[in-house]
Amino acid sequence: MIQTIIQINQALNTFIWGIPAMVAIIGVGLLLTIRTRFLQVRKFSDAMKNTIGKVFDRKKAQKGSISPFQAVCTALAGTVGTGNIAGVAGAVAIGGPGAVFWMWCSAFLGMCTKFAEVTLAVRYREKSKDGEYVGGPMYYIKNGLSHKWLFLAYAYSILGILTVFGTGNATQVNTIVAAINEALLNMHAVQESQLSSINLILGIIIMGLVAVVLLGGIKRIGRVSERLVPFMAILYIVLGLGVILIHIDRVPHVLASIIVGAFNPKAVTGGTIGSMMIALRKGVSRGIFSNEAGLGTGSIAHACADTDEPVRQGLFGIFEVFVDTIVICTLTALVILLGNEAITYGAPAGAELTIAGFVSVYGHWVSIFTAVALCCFAFSTTIGWGLYGSRCVEFIGSEKWVKPFLVIYSLVSILGATVNLGLLWDIAETFNGFMIIPNLIALFLLSNKVISLAKEYFKE
Template sequence: MALIESINSAINGFVWGVPMLVLLVGTGILMTLRTRGVQFRKFGYAMKNTIGKIFHKTKAGKGEMTPFQAMSTALAGTVGTGNIAGITTAVTLGGPGAIFWLWVTALIGMCTKYAEVTLAVKFRERNKHGDWVGGPMYYIKNGLGKNWKWLGILFSIFAALAAFGIGNAVQVGNIVTSVNDVIVAFNPGFSEESQSIVNLVLGIALAVLTAVVLFGGIKRLGAVTERLVPVMALIYIVCCVIVVIYYADTLPAVFHDIFVGAFSPAGVTGGACGSMILCITWGVKRGVFSNEAGLGSAPMAHATTSETDPVKQGVYGIFEVFVDTIIICTLSGLTILCAAKGAGLDLNYGTEGDTGLNVAAFGTVFGDQFGSLLIAVGLALFAYSTVLGWALYGTRACEFIFGAKAIRPYQIIFIIIIVVGATMDLGLAWDIADTLNGLMAIPNLIAVIALSGVVVRETKRHFANKAEAKKIEEESKQ
């Protein structure tokens, strides 16, 4: 374990160094400039054609999901423990200013995600089962050409392995930890031996539930995420809003700390978080970990859509980042920061905060027992949805490398890892997940930059056609 930690630490320091931050943010800035800020210019259009059509009934054919189901599956993969535990870690290690850099990452990341989704639908293909398959490996192969297929294979290797960490062990580990916190809150004498038994039982139960959904095919996965994601997001958002409103008088001071701390973290945290680079790094890392813009994971879900216009599905990428980071992550951060100001909650800056702080923040309003229950429910729903989303991503990545014959063996291994993840050390899992995130992003961002011209052409085509259609409609009314 010590050797693995040492190797991972060395690789992590490289892939999450300044060059990676420049590549991630730089790609977002490039796409924003080349599309003339499509995420800002067409934000209203994106909201109208995503959340505005949530209750519209759409049918999907064999081997595909409706546009909303595809987006829900993508959100299932992104809305996970990063939205709760990840944000707490960013704030305690980077200071309140990390929230500011989280916002910057999200605003730029909206365009990166838009580009990824557009390319995924543009260059997708049908597999031997008739299912739509797509993502970075396919827009590398079909967009850059077969001579670049090796880059797609490289991405797929990282994605298939990352699914075991970011999309499985980390999520399951946080579920069992939060459940144990609830049990301890109601039963302080709960022994470690009993916790181990509970962890194993939970791991087996989650493995069975995942198998039922996963083996049911793409249709069942879409049907589950379509219902699970909106419900879980709404429950968590409402609870966070209640806490923030309860401490509403602290909001001016909290936003002061966020904006000042972004550039001078030492002045806000009493020197515990004194590096601006560290503040930026944690804000960007947790922003990317949360919304996955630039990683290339979500496009694999969006590629399953029944929507044929790449840009129409692309705007779901804008909406996805907005909900995941601007709304949910911000509320997570505000909840603990408001509780710290209003109730004296000790965030212990400079240390790696965990969900215990989230529980304590909710506990100041709802009571300790109910607070731990809220976090447990929120984490369980968020994490389980992420497991489902990443089960699809890992499967698609493995299929690209080895073909359809590898799908079922990979899924079986993925399900076994769920049980293993219920009893493993979370610290190393987080670190490995961070490393694999960075490694995934490199081939994907290379492809996005190389194919940026395609995104620009598709964007111009789509909105030119919309303008022409509107003009014809207006002339017909005269």
């Protein structure tokens, strides 16, 4: 039975992340980039001012909304997660160093894609019966397109609900537990035979924390994300920069292997990975898994922002993809390629490859800090995706379904802590691919609206 599921998922994954999907993802990103005249480059300084410049802006948001900075932190909470650590490691191991180059390319185009998603989410959002702003792909499909496209909104919501349990919860919690286990074993604090009991306890604790945050509503989610995201990002960046500085003499060689490996993987991996398409697929798919540009999920958090300017909030999307992929994913890739003497290319790998890179420089004691960073990354993602799932449930059903969904979502944390989730990672990647389809269609059809909103805002 399991083998059949694996084969079916492999076939679906190959199809959804094959040439047609690459053409659609890159094509829509390229279309938006050209039509906005490379807005992610022209307005990059504006994006930085509207994000980093808002760090100390503590203005209270109106009832039913969160501040623009809390919105970007909530969206980053959903994007900056295990995809930045385990996802990048998997991309490099299976696709070679060249996968990083294609990750950069998808991120460059993804900045404009996410700008469009966030702008449309704020423009076409609604207010729920509780007075909270709700929005995202399902709402800009519903309110921005004609009634005949409504089926895309429901398709997106259904796929979103199916995806959140794996992508947003189980795989994230599994990474938290794996990081804590490795830290405890490296410190010789526990025996391997004790881990199953410890994992169950950890699962119950995480379940409780997730429930407390999510059931507290959008205001509590915003407050937790606002504090957690900057802390975890700075901690991880500092540790990563330390690895780079110690191996600074090898950085030019590693960067060269990334460029060469993108077009000729054999030259870098010794023939283990011979197809440029493998590097391309893994780079793009894991890049999207991490920054969510094209998925549309991050725009759900942005729709909650207390702002009257869709385009100004859209600039936060550019910032998110830049921080998530160009900064954090690149740091992870360099830690892996600089900190590991030999990598077994062509074989699956996860967070342990990233941790090994840190340990090779700092020693086993750093496992504690990497465990803390991993826990923060994964927990923040679990919170962010809990919000996304609840919005999808609310769109399909009603607000009374949200709390039961969040209870079930929280309970999945125990499953994530106690079960081997190798297959679930692959299934999550497949569902991510299917979620992209309705969203990309909507972005293509609404591209004229994005252009007109941007021109009006920048008075071009």
